[in-house]
Amino acid sequence: MATIYASRLDAAAxxxxxxxxxxxxxxxxxKMSLIAKLPRLRPTSGELLHLDLMRFIASAGIVLxxxxxxxxxxxxxxxxxxxxxxxxxxxxxxxFLISGFVIAYIYxxxxxxxxxxxxxxxxxxxxxxxxxxxxxxxxxxxxxxxxLLHHSGANTPAFKPECIAQTALLMHSFLSCGRTxxxxxxxxxxEMVMYIAFPVVAFIGAKSAPALLxxxxxxxxxxxxxxxxxxxxxxxxxxxxxxSPVLRALPSFVFGAALFYNRNIVSRLPAPGFIxxxxxxxxxxxxxxxxxxxxxxxxxxxxxxxxxxxxxRGGPSVMVRRLxxxxxxTYSIYMWHMLFISFVLxxxxxxxxxxxxxxxxILVAACYVSIFTVSYFSFFFIETPAxxxxxxxxxx
Numbered sequence: 049m050a051t052i053y054a055s056r057l058d059a060a061a062x063x064x065x066x067x068x069x070x071x072x073x074x075x076x077x078x079k080m081s082l083i084a085k086l087p088r089l090r091p092t093s094g095e096l097l098h099l100d101l102m103r104f105i106a107s108a109g110i111v112l113x114x115x116x117x118x119x120x121x122x123x124x125x126x127x128x129x130x131x132x133x134x135x136x137x138x139x140x141x142x143x144f145l146i147s148g149f150v151i152a153y154i155y156x157x158x159x160x161x162x163x164x165x166x167x168x169x170x171x172x173x174x175x176x177x178x179x180x181x182x183x184x185x186x187x188x189x190x191x192x193x194x195x196l197l198h199h200s201g202a203n204t205p206a207f208k209p210e211c212i213a214q215t216a217l218l219m220h221s222f223l224s225c226g227r228t229x230x231x232x233x234x235x236x237x238x239e240m241v242m243y244i245a246f247p248v249v250a251f252i253g254a255k256s257a258p259a260l261l262x263x264x265x266x267x268x269x270x271x272x273x274x275x276x277x278x279x280x281x282x283x284x285x286x287x288x289x290x291x292s293p294v295l296r297a298l299p300s301f302v303f304g305a306a307l308f309y310n311r312n313i314v315s316r317l318p319a320p321g322f323i324x325x326x327x328x329x330x331x332x333x334x335x336x337x338x339x340x341x342x343x344x345x346x347x348x349x350x351x352x353x354x355x356x357x358x359x360x361r362g363g364p365s366v367m368v369r370r371l372x373x374x375x376x377x378t379y380s381i382y383m384w385h386m387l388f389i390s391f392v393l394x395x396x397x398x399x400x401x402x403x404x405x406x407x408x409x410i411l412v413a414a415c416y417v418s419i420f421t422v423s424y425f426s427f428f429f430i431e432t433p434a435x436x437x438x439x440x441x442x443x444x
Contacts, residue, residue, distance in 0.1 A: 315361055
């Protein structure tokens, strides 16, 4: 995932003004004062706003992928049956693509010594690990409660100390030790492997941008061939998401980095903002329509190209400027959402799924609001302070 730079959330001031109408000035003033004290997401630059927006769309898609059956049971919706082939799970590959581009964008000329490399890894650890550890502790507590209440079912994660240690150290993308507590963290582990290998990517990109693009395309072709061949060359049933995590992340991360080194060529794409909007809509349609995973993945790659072209060309629309800051909450949303889905929807909501659609809808809405709210406060009051503290640690 691209979890690099800060941005800003423009508060819904008109809606807030309407909500305060008819109230006494003291009450309205108190609420305005409270809102004013909340920090806003502010972009450090306006150069990657389209990628920011795509990150948020991807995170929202992942949340929907893991929770949509609570809105409409799968048995009542053919679309949901098709989406379960993988659908929006392929948004994770968009994260890898964006991450490759952003890491290259920031560090392409800052990897000149061992000290630079150590500093780079230190900052990556500072960005990923504090929230990873916090959510791991929260998941262990939740699953312990489920086990004690005999509500864990068949999806109980492995409580073995060695398995927990592997997960805590982000080694579980290449060391298998049973079911993990937070099922989405496989991609964070794979992402860390990509960071460790980044100097090689940067070296190739600096020597020859076309060569790095060739490596990315070759790696994608090899992995795609492996996936399709394992399913008897049946394209429809080929499952990209079952590929080993590191092998799945590798082509996307490398290709994303190659987009940075070849950005002058990518920028030639005409009307990239319009093309991005059309392609994003098409991607979502493909995801929910049961289009084969390899074909949908190729659309993900084209979407990434259009997003990069739109940012390189500049001139984002007003809508993009307003919504893009939400992308800063992507990592928080990604790491917290399964906790709320598991506890609120799986733990509490199962009793409402078949009984009442309205109750289920309300519960899902409450779950989504909780995810967003906790992600917001997590970003400002947990992740950001922890990252700054780790960044300041001196090893010399």
